[in-house]
Amino acid sequence: MNAAPADQIRLLDVQALDVRLQQLAHKKKSLPEHAEIESLNKDLAQLRDLHVASTTEESDCAREQTKAEQDVDQVRQRAARDQQRLDSGAVTSPKDLENLQREIASLAKRQGDLEDVVLEVMERRESAQERVSELGERVSSVQAKIDDATARRDAAFEEIDGEDATVTKEREVVAGSVPADLLKLYDKLRVQQGGVGAAKLYQRRCEGCRLELNITEVNEVKAASPDTVLRCENCRRILVRTSESGL
Numbered sequence: 001m002n003a004a005p006a007d008q009i010r011l012l013d014v015q016a017l018d019v020r021l022q023q024l025a026h027k028k029k030s031l032p033e034h035a036e037i038e039s040l041n042k043d044l045a046q047l048r049d050l051h052v053a054s055t056t057e058e059s060d061c062a063r064e065q066t067k068a069e070q071d072v073d074q075v076r077q078r079a080a081r082d083q084q085r086l087d088s089g090a091v092t093s094p095k096d097l098e099n100l101q102r103e104i105a106s107l108a109k110r111q112g113d114l115e116d117v118v119l120e121v122m123e124r125r126e127s128a129q130e131r132v133s134e135l136g137e138r139v140s141s142v143q144a145k146i147d148d149a150t151a152r153r154d155a156a157f158e159e160i161d162g163e164d165a166t167v168t169k170e171r172e173v174v175a176g177s178v179p180a181d182l183l184k185l186y187d188k189l190r191v192q193q194g195g196v197g198a199a200k201l202y203q204r205r206c207e208g209c210r211l212e213l214n215i216t217e218v219n220e221v222k223a224a225s226p227d228t229v230l231r232c233e234n235c236r237r238i239l240v241r242t243s244e245s246g247l
Contacts, residue, residue, distance in 0.1 A: 033153035051135040061125035079107040198238040209235035
């Protein structure tokens with residue numbers, strides 16, 4: 001394949017732009033905000049699970065407290081009715097009076113026990129409420145950090161995408177000035193060779209594989225016509241001669 005030396009030089013410009021596009025893609029993929037957001041999201045998921053569990057516990061305590069308070073109220077009302085019967089003088093039988101007094105005493109003890117239960121449940125509920133509040137604040141704090149990291153990531157995306165668009169347009173212009181067959185070979189080699197399809201021959205060394213040409217290869221390059229599209233014997237990339245080739 002033959003191509004004017006100027007066209008081969010422009011191929012290096014295309015290669016430089018393609019490298020820049022690769023760098024931008026890598027930069028976008030490896031932004032530190034990605035790992036930061038992933039880590040924060042894991043923390044947020046754990047905190048939300050704990051928050052749900054604490055909220056459920058608080059709700060259970062609330063129902064338990066309501067039930068215990070209803071039990072206390074029922075015992076209190078029954079004790080009040082018994083006391084009214086006792087105070088009214090309607091019960092005259094000594095045995096009935098003794099039973100009634102015994103029941104009032106039993107209800108008083110029962111009421112005391114149930115009130116202790118209410119206090120215990122209230123303490124557990126208060127502790128659960130504090131936990132819910134604490135976890136709610138932590139969830140909000142982590143979410144704020146996620147929002148901040150996301151905003152920083154999106155800002156970086158916007159900057160990278162802007163440069164990517166500029167480089168892509170420049171690449172289209174420069175590539176449009178390269179002969180189609182040469183560009184086709186370059187694109188094919190670029191895919192095969194990890195993103196580098198053309199390399200400069202610098203001081204008798206291929207900048208693609210970083211290997212120096214031996215004396216035989218140097219002589220072959222010297223003997224080749226300036227229009228000849230050379231290939232590196234080691235990496236098979238297009239080898240572009242410049243004033244810095246050291247020939």
